[in-house]
Structure formats: structure tokens, C-alpha cells
Amino acid sequence: MDRGRFIIRRLLQTIPLLAGIMLLVLLLLHVVPGDPARAIGGISASEEQVDQIREELGLNRSLPVQYVSYVGNALRGDLGRSTRSGRTVTSIIADRLAPTALLLACGMILSIALSSVIAVISARNKDSALDFALIGVTVAGISIPTFWAGLMLILLIALPTGLFPINGFGDTPLENLHSIVLPALTFAIAISPVMIRALRAKLVDLYRQDFVMMSRAAGLSENAILYRHLSRHAAITLVTMISVQVGPMIFVSVVSEKTYARPGLGEALVNAVSQRDFPVIQGITLVTALFVTAVHLTADIVISFLNPWMTLK
Amino acid sequence: MTRILEIADLRVDLSRAERRVSPVGPVDLWLDAGECLGIVGESGSGKSLTLKAILDLLPDGLTRGTGTQKIAQGGRLVPTDPRSLRGAKISMISQEPAAALDPLMRIGDLIGEIVRHHSGCSWAEARLRAVDLLRRVGVPDPETRARFWPHELSGGLKQRVVISMALACQSDMLLCDEPTTALDVTIQAQIVDLLRDLQVNDGLGLIFVTHDLALIRQIADRICIMYAGLIVETGPSSEIFSNPQHPYTRALLAALPDIEQSEGRLVPIEGTPPAPTAFPQGCRFGPRCPRASDVCRQTAPALLATEDAQDVKVACHHTGDVT
Numbered sequence: 001m002d003r004g005r006f007i008i009r010r011l012l013q014t015i016p017l018l019a020g021i022m023l024l025v026l027l028l029l030h031v032v033p034g035d036p037a038r039a040i041g042g043i044s045a046s047e048e049q050v051d052q053i054r055e056e057l058g059l060n061r062s063l064p065v066q067y068v069s070y071v072g073n074a075l076r077g078d079l080g081r082s083t084r085s086g087r088t089v090t091s092i093i094a095d096r097l098a099p100t101a102l103l104l105a106c107g108m109i110l111s112i113a114l115s116s117v118i119a120v121i122s123a124r125n126k127d128s129a130l131d132f133a134l135i136g137v138t139v140a141g142i143s144i145p146t147f148w149a150g151l152m153l154i155l156l157i158a159l160p161t162g163l164f165p166i167n168g169f170g171d172t173p174l175e176n177l178h179s180i181v182l183p184a185l186t187f188a189i190a191i192s193p194v195m196i197r198a199l200r201a202k203l204v205d206l207y208r209q210d211f212v213m214m215s216r217a218a219g220l221s222e223n224a225i226l227y228r229h230l231s232r233h234a235a236i237t238l239v240t241m242i243s244v245q246v247g248p249m250i251f252v253s254v255v256s257e258k259t260y261a262r263p264g265l266g267e268a269l270v271n272a273v274s275q276r277d278f279p280v281i282q283g284i285t286l287v288t289a290l291f292v293t294a295v296h297l298t299a300d301i302v303i304s305f306l307n308p309w310m311t312l313k
Numbered sequence: 314m315t316r317i318l319e320i321a322d323l324r325v326d327l328s329r330a331e332r333r334v335s336p337v338g339p340v341d342l343w344l345d346a347g348e349c350l351g352i353v354g355e356s357g358s359g360k361s362l363t364l365k366a367i368l369d370l371l372p373d374g375l376t377r378g379t380g381t382q383k384i385a386q387g388g389r390l391v392p393t394d395p396r397s398l399r400g401a402k403i404s405m406i407s408q409e410p411a412a413a414l415d416p417l418m419r420i421g422d423l424i425g426e427i428v429r430h431h432s433g434c435s436w437a438e439a440r441l442r443a444v445d446l447l448r449r450v451g452v453p454d455p456e457t458r459a460r461f462w463p464h465e466l467s468g469g470l471k472q473r474v475v476i477s478m479a480l481a482c483q484s485d486m487l488l489c490d491e492p493t494t495a496l497d498v499t500i501q502a503q504i505v506d507l508l509r510d511l512q513v514n515d516g517l518g519l520i521f522v523t524h525d526l527a528l529i530r531q532i533a534d535r536i537c538i539m540y541a542g543l544i545v546e547t548g549p550s551s552e553i554f555s556n557p558q559h560p561y562t563r564a565l566l567a568a569l570p571d572i573e574q575s576e577g578r579l580v581p582i583e584g585t586p587p588a589p590t591a592f593p594q595g596c597r598f599g600p601r602c603p604r605a606s607d608v609c610r611q612t613a614p615a616l617l618a619t620e621d622a623q624d625v626k627v628a629c630h631h632t633g634d635v636t
Binding site for chain 1: 370372373400404413414416417426462475482
């Protein structure tokens, strides 16, 4: 079938993409000005120590050899060891994955719900005072820096009410969920506005389409038109927006983790950068790139199910 | 003939104008069971808006002004809210079949959805009914086609699907908004035959809007000629074509190419139709009319029955004058 072939082709396309990503991740080490081993060791390290670091990282081998061994190790789940703590990068990532995954998942769900509701209200009441008010709120959301939104939530909600923890991740699943409320809200404040704008524009355009008028002429109710017809079109826009926004989402989750001191990947990345812990930086960058690739791939596949002519080309 | 629809003083207004601007109306219309009423006019004459106003389906920026609408119910004409008629008493087909079908739904589901909405039956039953309807409108191999997406059908088949969706409502009247304009000539003829067949055999009342005079001559029993938002002449199709009274109708017919007569040139109508914001005082056709006199420039003519044919009405101060 057409769709099967489309999905297979799309999966095959990710192979060279991943190879390219790994090359870039490896080159991260080499684009640092000067000697990467010296950069890692710092100015106080002796010549022997720097040589040892170079040896450990395999930096004395040729680039193609390094690349092959990096890819080979990565495929076996070996991303090297932290130059600071000596722990394996894989175990650091495994430890840090849950808070970040939960933040991304909850943040995305909240953003989708929020954008859908606001965009539908806005589009159905196009050009009314309510529509303008919602547009105003949306523009404000786009303009606010994420860290500031996070701080304001702490200052205006968490501290006065004491309802939500302002840092950490918690130990039980319930505590995990409790701790996610404000970070996810921060995430949604940063991510939803662009989605709302795109969805509202799409819905306004859809309401002008002939097939909507014809559905009305056939007696279908506004809700039936919205849920059975427009929702499919809007879903395509939403999925597209998610895949377009995945970069900003990662950025926002890093900022959000830092603001709420959550022990996630973003926080680990920021720490690794300040300590020049290259294997950890590379590992987290690779995981992030895999996530972005996976989101794009999933988005394309989901849209191919929603949109019957996408697989034609 | 039983009257099934009677509309009086129908008007379409601009929603956000400082003073009242009415691109259409006031217009009176009626339709008998199993009859085909043709509304003819050039682009911008308000014929399409009139049709949409009947179901209150006007685009953004336009509102249905006045207009009482009576619908036959149990043998009597009862005033009815236009929105409650949608699909129930009156259904509609449009100019652009490609745009009238939701591209993200299979056509069987599109039809089935409407069947279900009006009969409350199960999905399985609605699918069977959808296949029946596709067969009724002459779609070949309807079982297979019901599983097609709209983009997999040709323009003619799409229009048949749109008609089958209108039939799924089981209403007594079908509003046709230039249903053949987007189709090529052979397909046009097929669609007109289908509509004619539905009118004659199923007793469906048609209101057919078009700018195509040759087409309307084939299908309509009665005709309304619209100019600048008003009906300028109305009567039986044969009367209008054999003995046009209004100068605009005459000019329209004179502008029509005649296959019998290869000699001579077509006669265009000088000037352009006025915009709704700049309708002239008096007769709206006045500025383009060869017979306009002072009275035409001052008072708008009423739509009145002519002396020689009682069922023909003309809005012209000079009706009956020697040409």
C-alpha cells in the first residue's frame, strides 16, 4: 500500500540523518578553539594529564577512525564516561531522563489542550471583543521570556498558596506529577501562543470553506462540523506545529528545569557545559537530536494517516 | 400545483455599514412542488446571495435583513426560521464541487454522516444508504466509490456526490447554486439531466441559479431575471424567452449567440452593473437603459403584472410602450 511504502521510505531517510547527527556530535569536541584535551583538563593540568585525557577520548586517532568507533560504541549503548564524575554517560542520561520526559509529555499535552480550546473559542467568535482579548493574551505569551514566566508562577502562585513545590522532582509518582504542574504550565505559556495563532488562522480559514457551508446547508450542527470535520484539519495543523516547535520545546524545557531546579537532562546539560564535561555534552546532545528526529518522523507518519493525499508524491 | 415555499421581502444587508446597504432585495419568491425556478443574472446581481439567504448561509459581513419565509407543512404555509429548514426541508448544491466536499473524509462517510443526522440510523445502515444514493445519482460502481477520497473523483463525479449528499437529507427542495459552472459541457449536460430527472420523477422542487441563459431555458419552468439585487422580470420560461418585456432581459437575449444566425454581431450591454454601495436612484438599470426617461431616474419601478400576460411581472416604467 502507498502509506506502507511512504513510512518505510521515511524510516530509511532517517538513517543517513542519524549518521550525520553523530558526525556533528563528534565534531562538537573539535570545534572548540584550541586543544580539546587541554580545554577539558583546564590550565592547571600537567602535560601528562592532558595526554592521558587525549588518550582516553581517543583524540590521537584519525577522525574517520574516531567516527567509526563512536558510532559503533553508541550503537552498543556506550557513550563514554563523564570526565568529571567518571560515571558512564548512559547511566547519567538514564538517571536524568524521567523528569525531562515527564516535563515534555505533560507540557505538550497541556499546550495542545490549551491551544485547541483557545483557538476554537477565538475562531468561533472571530473579531469579537473576546477574540481580541484572547489575541492580546497570546501576544503577551509570545513576548514573555520563559524564565520570567517561571519565576512569576513561583512568586504569584507557588509561594502565596503553598500548593505546589518550587523545586525538585519528588520520589513517588504522585509527587512527580505534583512537581510537574508549574514547570508544565511554564512550558505551555512559552509553547502555546504560536500554536494558538496557527490554529486560529487555520480554523478561521476553514470556517470560510465551501464544505463547511454545505455541511450547514445539510443541517449538521456547529458542533458536528467542528468535531467531525474541522478537528481532522486542525489535527494536521497541530501535529505540524509540534514538529516545527520541537526545537523551542527543548530550549524551554532546559530553562524550565533550571528555573525549578529539576534534576533533568537540561539541568545536567547546563552543568556539563559549565564544567566542560564533553562526553556528557555529546551524549545529551545526541539524545536530544534523536528525540527531535523521532518527533519529526512520528509527525510525518501521523499526518500521513490524517491526510489521504500526502502519500501520493 | 401546491405551493411549498413562499418568501416575501427577502433582503440581504451589509453587516457593518453605517447606513443600510442591501446588495439584494427586497425580493419575493415562491416555489411549487416539483417545479424548477430559474434565477438568472450576471455576476454581482445578487442571485447567489438570494439563494444563500433562503437558508441563512450568507458569508461573513452579510446578514439576512427582513424576509418572511413560509413553508408548506401539513397542507398549510407556515412561517419558519430559515436555519431550521437546512437539510430538513431544503438542501443545497454548490458551484464548486471540489470545494464542497471535505477532503479528509471518504465520500461514503460524507454521505453517511448526513443520512445518520437525518434518520438517526446506525453507521452500517448509513453506509448502505450512501451506496444506494450514489447509485441513484448515477455513480458507477458505487460500492467501490464509497471508499474513495474526494480527490480521487473527477469533477462530474464530485458534483454527483454533492447531489447525493443533498438527496440524503430527503428534503422537498433543492437549491442549485450554478451547479454546472465548474464542469465541462458534456458533464454539464449529464448533471442537468440528473437534476431534471430528480425534479420530474422524485417531485423535487428546484431553485436553479445561473448566468447561463441557454441552460436555464432547458431546465426552468419559471424564471426570475435579477439585476443589481432586484427581480426585474419574472414569468414562465417560454414567455420570457419568446416575449421579453424588460429592456435588461431584451438586452440579455440580444447578447446571446444564435447558432441559426451566423450573420451579424452580438449586441453587448453598454456599461457595467452598479456596486451595492452605489445603486442609482430610481430604476437601477436606468443608467444603462436605452429607454430611460426622467421618471426612470427619479422613482424605482415596481414589479407589476403586465396587461397582456397576467403571469408575467415586469419592473419597468415603460412596459407596454411600443418598442
